[in-house]
Structure formats: structure tokens, C-alpha cells
Amino acid sequence: MEFRFNVNEIFKQPIVQVGHTLIPQGFKGDRRALWDTLSKVTDIVNAMGSASATAQGLTKPITSADRLRNSENQNLYLLIEPNACNGKGAVTGLLKTGQKGLYVFDRDGHHYHVQAPCILDFYVHESRQRTGFGKTLFEHMLQKETVHPEKLAIDRPSDKFLGFLKKHYSLVDPIKQMNNYVVYDGFFPSVKEMEATNNNSNSPNKNMRGANGLQAQIVTSPYGRYGAPRPACSMGQIIHNQSSAVAAQEPTGESQETPQHQPQQDEAKALEAPPLHPKLDRPQTLSLQTSTDEGMNNIKNDVRHEVEEVEETLKIEVVPKIVDELDKLHISREKEAGEHSSDTPQKKATPSHLTDQGFFDLKFYHNKLW
Numbered sequence: 001m002e003f004r005f006n007v008n009e010i011f012k013q014p015i016v017q018v019g020h021t022l023i024p025q026g027f028k029g030d031r032r033a034l035w036d037t038l039s040k041v042t043d044i045v046n047a048m049g050s051a052s053a054t055a056q057g058l059t060k061p062i063t064s065a066d067r068l069r070n071s072e073n074q075n076l077y078l079l080i081e082p083n084a085c086n087g088k089g090a091v092t093g094l095l096k097t098g099q100k101g102l103y104v105f106d107r108d109g110h111h112y113h114v115q116a117p118c119i120l121d122f123y124v125h126e127s128r129q130r131t132g133f134g135k136t137l138f139e140h141m142l143q144k145e146t147v148h149p150e151k152l153a154i155d156r157p158s159d160k161f162l163g164f165l166k167k168h169y170s171l172v173d174p175i176k177q178m179n180n181y182v183v184y185d186g187f188f189p190s191v192k193e194m195e196a197t198n199n200n201s202n203s204p205n206k207n208m209r210g211a212n213g214l215q216a217q218i219v220t221s222p223y224g225r226y227g228a229p230r231p232a233c234s235m236g237q238i239i240h241n242q243s244s245a246v247a248a249q250e251p252t253g254e255s256q257e258t259p260q261h262q263p264q265q266d267e268a269k270a271l272e273a274p275p276l277h278p279k280l281d282r283p284q285t286l287s288l289q290t291s292t293d294e295g296m297n298n299i300k301n302d303v304r305h306e307v308e309e310v311e312e313t314l315k316i317e318v319v320p321k322i323v324d325e326l327d328k329l330h331i332s333r334e335k336e337a338g339e340h341s342s343d344t345p346q347k348k349a350t351p352s353h354l355t356d357q358g359f360f361d362l363k364f365y366h367n368k369l370w
């Protein structure tokens with residue numbers, strides 16, 4: 001495809017990679033040159049995207065400068081013919097790849113959640129098809145992204161592209177997915193690959209990624225909100241007939257040191273070894289009232305203990321002091337009275353503010369005790 005400007009001034013290599021910045025590799029120049037280049041790259045990408053859509057019979061282009069700008073995980077490869085158009089150069093091919101999260105099924109109906117490299121758009125100008133340009137562009141991409149053709153997921157491939165994959169990479173009998181993607185048998189990792197990936201990886205989520213980014217097992221890691229210890233649930237205690245002493249055994253989130261859940265090993269251990277926490281007895285009665293009554297009794301006992309302690313303190317510390325003070329006051333008054341009428345016999349009676357046992361009667365004490 002030819003353009004009104006000189007393509008060779010923008011693209012210096014026969015195959016160039018354009019990312020979401022739209023700035024071609026090896027660009028050098030000032031701000032003005034940058035704007036000029038960006039405008040030309042935008043024209044090229046939009047024109048090639050439209051041509052590809054027309055060739056595939058699509059109503060809307062899959063590739064445009066705007067879309068590319070908004071997708072950071074996509075790569076666009078452009079095939080350039082530097083000698084075409086009287087040395088102005090021409091753009092002959094386009095190949096767009098990207099990482100996508102997909103749900104895919106193998107032939108046996110097992111489903112996988114994958115983060116796979118995908119072929120999103122592929123086009124060679126009509127005047128150059130079937131002359132090997134497609135293969136050149138595709139091979140370049142495979143090398144750059146270090147991926148094998150069978151590990152790619154292909155978005156709605158045309159018959160031409162299926163023929164291309166069959167001819168150059170012997171990929172036959174595609175597995176069509178419900179999401180319109182197509183994969184081949186080699187896309188799914190073998191059992192060996194899965195085991196090797198699981199054993200070799202040291203990452204905490206090692207079970208999550210097999211070859212090709214496949215997540216064979218989705219394991220919830222003990223991090224974040226799932227790892228946070230939960231407070232003891234009082235309703236749980238009542239239901240399980242636990243006293244507050246066993247509240248610490250209330251199920252909580254696993255700690256970070258807890259090894260990953262290994263279903264088969266766990267099952268085997270469960271058969272061999274006794275459980276970590278002794279199994280709690282079932283409640284004798286299903287009535288929740290029993291547990292509630294016990295709780296109320298505990299509270300009553302606690303309050304009774306506190307009252308007894310306060311009374312004891314009063315007896316030992318406060319009352320003797322007050323009695324002492326009052327005695328002194330009483331003696332001084334007696335002395336005064338004796339001085340005024342020395343002949344009146346004084347009867348030593350228990351002061352009215354004391355009880356029979358000689359303790360201070362609390363009804364005469366008006367200050368706060370606690």
C-alpha cells in the first residue's frame with residue numbers, strides 16, 4: 001500500500017514494531033518531527049487496518065491507531081517494502097498480537113483459564129499474497145515473542161489463515177472455541193509440563209500457571225483479606241457449644257506460613273493422622289438457651305466477686321480510718337462537755353453512725369466510694 005509521503009523516512013527497517021505510543025523504533029527528532037511522524041504512523045495504521053477489515057469481510061476494522069493507543073499489551077508489526085513506489089517505500093503487511101485472558105476447552109471438554117498470546121489481526125496486501133510475505137512477517141513475530149505457533153490462540157481465523165498455518169506449520173484440525181478463538185492440540189500443556197512447572201516454580205501461586213500461562217488449578221492464596229485473622233464469632237461459639245476459653249480455636253484465615261492447600265495430600269493425612277484440634281463434642285441439647293444461661297451465670301459470678309472485693313477494701317482501709325477520726329472527734333467533744341459539767345456521769349454508748357459490730361454504717365457516708 002502506498003502513501004502520499006515517503007514511508008522510508010519513518011520506517012528504517014523492513015519489519016517495524018509499533019506499540020501503544022505509535023512512535024516507530026529508532027525515531028530521532030525534535031517535537032515538531034515527532035508530531036509529524038505520529039500523524040503519518042496514524043494514517044498508515046488506520047489505512048492498513050481498514051484494508052485488513054475489508055479483506056476479511058468485517059464491518060469495522062480490528063486495528064486502528066486509537067485502539068492501539070489504548071491497548072498497552074498489544075504489538076503491531078508492519079512489513080515494509082523499501083524499494084516500492086519509486087523508492088518512497090510501501091507498507092505491505094500487518095500483524096497484530098496481544099495477550100488475552102481466555103476460557104478455552106480442550107478436545108475432552110476440560111476447560112482452562114489462560115493468559116495466552118493471541119493473533120488478533122493479520123493481513124498482506126492483495127497484490128503480494130501467496131508470495132511468502134506473510135511467512136516472513138509471521139516468523140519475525142515468533143522470534144520476537146519467543147513463542148511456538150501451536151501456543152497461539154487465533155481470533156476468528158479466515159480460511160486463508162487456516163491454510164497458511166497448515167502449510168507452514170503443519171497445524172491441522174483446529175479446536176474451535178465458543179469465543180470464536182481457535183487453538184490447536186499443542187496449545188494445552190501435557191501432564192508432564194504441568195508437573196514440571198508446578199515442581200520447579202518457587203512462586204506462592206505455583207499451581208496457577210502451567211506452560212502457556214494455563215491455570216490448571218485456581219488456588220486462593222492466604223494473602224489479603226482472606227489471610228487476615230478473623231475475630232472469634234460469639235454466635236459460632238454458641239452454636240458449637242464452645243466456652244470463651246476455646247474462642248481461640250474459632251476458624252480464622254490461614255497465616256502466611258501455612259503451606260499451600262494440597263488436596264490429595266491433605267486427604268491422605270486426614271485418613272492417617274488424628275485431627276489437629278480435637279473434635280468438639282456435639283452439644284448435649286440443641287437448645288441455645290443452655291449456653292445463654294451459662295453465660296448469664298458467669299456474668300453474675302463476676303459481678304458478685306467484684307462487689308465482694310470492694311466491700312473487703314472498704315472494711316480494711318476506709319472504715320477503720322473513718323472510725324478513728326470519729327472517735328477522736330467524739331473524745332474531744334466529751335472533753336469539752338466534761339469541762340462544762342464535770343459532775344454529769346457520761347455513759348459510753350455506741351455512736352449512732354456505727355453498726356453493732358462497730359463498722360461505719362454506709363448510709364452516713366455521702367461521698368462516692370468508686
Ligand code: ACO
Pocket residue numbers: 052055056119120121122123124125128129130131132133134135136154155156157158159160161163164165167
Ligand atoms: N486462498 C487460499 N489460501 C491462501 C490464500 C488464498 N487466497 N492466500 C494465502 N493462502 C495460504 C495458502 O496456504 C498459501 O499457500 P499456497 O499458496 O501454497 O496455497 C499460503 O497461505 C501462502 O503463504 P504466504 O505467501 O506466506 O502468506 P500470504 O503472504 O499470502 O499471507 C495471509 C497470508 C495473511 C492470510 C493473506 O493471505 C491475507 O492477508 N489474507 C486476507 C486477510 C486474511 O484472511 N487474514 C487473516 C485473518 S484471521 C486473523 O487475522 C486472526
